[in-house]
Amino acid sequence: MVERKISKHKYLLAGVITLLIFLLGMSLGLVWDSKRVQWAEKENKQRDLDYQSLQFQYLYLSTLQKQGQNETCSVLYTTLEQSVKDLGQTLDALIAYQKESSMNDEEYRLLERDYILDNFRYWLFAKQVQETCEKDIVTILYFYTKYDCGECNDQGTLLTHFKKIFKDSLLVFPIDTEIKNDEISISLIEARYNITKYPSIVIKDRKYEGLIEIERLENLICSSFKKKQPECK
Amino acid sequence: MNIIFTILLWISYFVTLYLGVYWLLTYFEKYSEFKNEKSKIRLSEFPYVSVIIPTYNEENCIKQTAESVLALNYPREKLELIMVNDGSTDNTLEVMEQLKKRYSKRNIRIISHKNMGKAASMNKAIWRAKGEYFACLDADSTVDRNNLRKMIAMFQKDSTLAIVTPAMKVKEPKTWLQKFQRLEYITSLFFMRIMGHFDMIYVAPGPFSVYKKSIVKKLGGFEIGNLTEDMEIAYRMQRHHYKIRQCFDAYVHTIAPKSLRELYKQRNRWYKGGLINFVKYRNIFFNPKYGDFGMFMMPVVLSLYIFSLMALGFTSYFTINPIWHSLRDLFLIRFNIIPHIKDFLAFNFNINILNITFSRFSMLALILGMSFALLYIAHRNAKESIRRYGVLHLVPYTFFYFVILSAFVFIILTQTLIGAKQQKW
Numbered sequence: 001m002v003e004r005k006i007s008k009h010k011y012l013l014a015g016v017i018t019l020l021i022f023l024l025g026m027s028l029g030l031v032w033d034s035k036r037v038q039w040a041e042k043e044n045k046q047r048d049l050d051y052q053s054l055q056f057q058y059l060y061l062s063t064l065q066k067q068g069q070n071e072t073c074s075v076l077y078t079t080l081e082q083s084v085k086d087l088g089q090t091l092d093a094l095i096a097y098q099k100e101s102s103m104n105d106e107e108y109r110l111l112e113r114d115y116i117l118d119n120f121r122y123w124l125f126a127k128q129v130q131e132t133c134e135k136d137i138v139t140i141l142y143f144y145t146k147y148d149c150g151e152c153n154d155q156g157t158l159l160t161h162f163k164k165i166f167k168d169s170l171l172v173f174p175i176d177t178e179i180k181n182d183e184i185s186i187s188l189i190e191a192r193y194n195i196t197k198y199p200s201i202v203i204k205d206r207k208y209e210g211l212i213e214i215e216r217l218e219n220l221i222c223s224s225f226k227k228k229q230p231e232c233k
Numbered sequence: 234m235n236i237i238f239t240i241l242l243w244i245s246y247f248v249t250l251y252l253g254v255y256w257l258l259t260y261f262e263k264y265s266e267f268k269n270e271k272s273k274i275r276l277s278e279f280p281y282v283s284v285i286i287p288t289y290n291e292e293n294c295i296k297q298t299a300e301s302v303l304a305l306n307y308p309r310e311k312l313e314l315i316m317v318n319d320g321s322t323d324n325t326l327e328v329m330e331q332l333k334k335r336y337s338k339r340n341i342r343i344i345s346h347k348n349m350g351k352a353a354s355m356n357k358a359i360w361r362a363k364g365e366y367f368a369c370l371d372a373d374s375t376v377d378r379n380n381l382r383k384m385i386a387m388f389q390k391d392s393t394l395a396i397v398t399p400a401m402k403v404k405e406p407k408t409w410l411q412k413f414q415r416l417e418y419i420t421s422l423f424f425m426r427i428m429g430h431f432d433m434i435y436v437a438p439g440p441f442s443v444y445k446k447s448i449v450k451k452l453g454g455f456e457i458g459n460l461t462e463d464m465e466i467a468y469r470m471q472r473h474h475y476k477i478r479q480c481f482d483a484y485v486h487t488i489a490p491k492s493l494r495e496l497y498k499q500r501n502r503w504y505k506g507g508l509i510n511f512v513k514y515r516n517i518f519f520n521p522k523y524g525d526f527g528m529f530m531m532p533v534v535l536s537l538y539i540f541s542l543m544a545l546g547f548t549s550y551f552t553i554n555p556i557w558h559s560l561r562d563l564f565l566i567r568f569n570i571i572p573h574i575k576d577f578l579a580f581n582f583n584i585n586i587l588n589i590t591f592s593r594f595s596m597l598a599l600i601l602g603m604s605f606a607l608l609y610i611a612h613r614n615a616k617e618s619i620r621r622y623g624v625l626h627l628v629p630y631t632f633f634y635f636v637i638l639s640a641f642v643f644i645i646l647t648q649t650l651i652g653a654k655q656q657k658w
Contacts, residue, residue, distance in 0.1 A: 001393060002432045002474045004524030010262070011529070014255040021250055025599045029592025157562045164572040214567055 037107065044114050050083050051121060073133030080129060081168045084122050113183045116175055120185055123173040138166070138224040141202040142174045143195050151211040155199040158217055165231050170221065238550065245543050246596045248536065253603040255529075259427050260610065266430070267614070272482050273386035274379050279311045280388075282381060282443070283364030287317045287354040291372035292324040294488070299332050301375035303339055306382055313340035315358045320348030352455035352462040359446060359454055367446050369463070374440035374487040375404065384443045384480045395448045395475035396467065397483075398425065398434060399441045402615065404486035410496060412626045413634040414489040416608065422479070423611035429479040433530040436464040437477060440485040448475060461506025468514045471526050481614070497641055504538075504645045511535060541635075541642035548636045601631070 057076050126139050142159055144152035159172050177198060180186035193200075193207040200209045204224050212220065222232035260267070284302045288295055295316065302314050318326045326345055333341045344358055359367060366388065370376065376399075384397040400422045403415035428434045437444070442463065449455075452469055455462040470477055490496040511518075511534055518535070520527040563570070612619045619627075 002471075002476050002524075004432070004474070004522065004526070006521060006524050006528050007431070010255070010258055014251055014258050017258070018247065018251040018254045021254070021599060022247055022596075025246075025596040026592060028595040032595070033592060153558075154561075154565055157565050161566045161569075161572065164576045214565065 037111075040111055044111070047083065047118055050079065051118070051125075054079055054083070054125060073129070073135065077129060077133060077135055077137075077168075080122065080126060081171070084126070084171050084173070109179050109182055112176060112179055116179070116183055117185065119173040119175060120189065123171075126171050136169065136226045138170050138203065138221055140170070140172045140221075141189070141193075142172055143177055143190065143198055143200040143202075144174065145177050145198045147178065149198050152199045155201070155211055158212070158214055159201075161214070162217065162221055166221065166229065169225070169229065241543060242547060242593075245540060245547070246600065248540070249600055250603065252533065252536075253600070253607060256424065256427060256607065257603070257610075259431065260423075263427070263430050267426070267481075270481060272379075272383035272480060273390070274306075274382045276382060276386055276389065278389075279308050280365040280385060281311050281313070281363055282307065282385065283313045283315055283358070283362035283367040283446075284370055284381075285315045285317065285355060285358040285362065285367055286370050286372055287319060287351050287358070288321060288325050288329075288372045289319045289348070289351075290321045290323045290325060292321070292328050295325055295328050295372050296332060298370060298372050298375055299329075299341075302370060303336055304378060305376065305380065306378045309339060312381075313342065313363055315342045315344060315362060317354040317358050318343065318345040319351065319354045320346065350457060352457045352459055355462070356454040356457070359449060362446065365446060366443055367449075368441050368443045369439060370441050370485075371439040371487065374401075374485050376441050376486075377484045380441060380480070380483040380485070381443070383483045387478060387480055388443070388445065391476070391478070393476050394478055395445050395470050396434075396437045396477040397443045398429070398437050398477065398479045399483045399485040400425075400479065400481055400615065401438055401440055401485050401487055402617075403489040406489060406622055408491050409626050409629065410493065411489045411491060412622050413630045414496075415622065416627075416630050417634070418487075418489075419615045419617060420608060420611045422481075423607075423614045425479045426481050426614060428530065429477065431525050432471075432476060433526045434477040434479065435467050435471065435526075435530060435534060436461070437467045437470075438485075439463050440487050441483070459506065459510070460502050461510060464506060465510050465513070468510050468517070471523065472514060472517060474523075482616070493637070496637075497644075500638065500641045501645050501648075504642055505649055507534070508538065508646070508649060538642060538646070541639040542646070544635060545639040545643050548639070604631070 054076065057079070123139060123141060126137065129135055130137055130139070140159065142155065144156065146152070156174070159174075163170055163172055175186060175189070177186055177190070177195075180190070189195075193202050193205075195207060195209070197209050199211060200207055201212060202208075203220050208220065218232070222229060225232070284305075286295065286298055286302070291298075299314060299316060302312075305312065316329045316332075318329060326343070329343050329345075333343060342361070344354070344361065346354075346357070349357075355369060366385065368381070368384075380399065384399070387397050388394050401418055402422070403411055403418050406412045406415045425434060444466075448470075449466070452466075452473065456465045456469075459465045467477060490499050511531070514531075517523050517527045518531040520531075523531075609619060
């Protein structure tokens, strides 16, 4: 017959060791998480510098350098395009990160405000470049909300799709309206275009509310170019 | 992410880690014992042993199985082979008779009756068996020559033993599915060895478990109609505080299912039977009277079902959800994926540090590390090399095989709850 015993000490020891390993795993995770915030802050600083550089280039272009404008425009536009691309990617990642991580709301909102302000600045700058350099590009302001808005996800997918088609000729500036109470400039631009629902997009100073299906969006983008693009039917 | 989902995910991380740590601790507690453990082949006396092979439509493998029994390194006059034909509809009976004729000088008996199920076949054979001990051998398995000596030696060393279980291995795995099962069996035989040392074994595998006949008869034989009678008898032994041990190097080689369909059929019997027996012996669950078996093993058995369902839920969340969204996106862009392919080929990946969830990643890395440590130790325990059949299959084994098994658990539990058809053999 079996002599039964309960290995209480072993259960306890296993529990303590597990807890230690668990805490080690959590700590490693937290350390890396903090690195992510540091990374996001570094990206912010980098973008601020990029923006200042762009402003300087623009000033130089519009005041001193009248000759050789095409070359300067080309450099200016390449920098702008890369900055907007990085900005969009970082914003997407930031949203995904906030959903997954333990980052507190306040920290997140500050970072997101920064990104949204950058978006507005770059949007305005792109409009200026469009005029000064006579660049045939289309800019889209995209207003969305992350919560309870299935159509916003769909619109985001479609805008990404057209970004892949038109590449540098299409600049999309996503604006998360979730933080409009914190960032007054969102309400300001919304009022300017009379945005009442999400998703909404602004192309060539005209707003389009609700989900814009692929065919209509393609028409809108194609008709906004000065010249017919090879990607347009 | 949903808060309940997150909590469940972290609980599952913790419990998985806990179980891993527990098994490793238990292994190291008995490490010197395991290291010095040697099976005895020389016996002081040879008790009479009956080997029973219950069969149902096994015309293709009964010959090989029976011959592996006849080749056992055990005195001929002390060994009898009983082949039971449980109403086979193929030529199993004819093959048995040919074998009996061919080995006419050996103690071979054939019992043939209409289909009654494995447990009834076993009982019929036990009641007629002459042996002080009997072994049950599934027709799809073969045994190593010295197994019986090693196992009988354990009975002689410890007279309180009721069952000695073998160390099951997969026979010559060819397909990836069989290679997955080989890894699974090797891990299981390692756990069974530990469980034996702490009186926690809850299944006496069909292939070549050796029983003390008097105890089995006293307990009324195998339960007729039970889907996993080998598990039920082990639970019953535990309920009556009988001792079950594993003979760590008595290797039995069994043919593992080749296809998913075959595997499902096998697991349907195991998992459904396991659940039925768990419910039947629920009074042992968290019952301190049964020591570690009641306080640890029974909750672990239940947790295997719960965690299978949870694992399936997590996998679905992390795979089906994105797949569904991708399909939806594809429809939105009217399946025009050319720009996306071009973008992909241009290596325009958005690799961003913010996209990596480090807390989850580090926890998974710890669990994976521990699982591989256990797998490595299990291979050493089984005297096998982890690379014997290549290493490529280790990746899908780690990430997909248990998802398949979890899906089986889900289907089987659902079927059980809605009362699907009964399964025999």
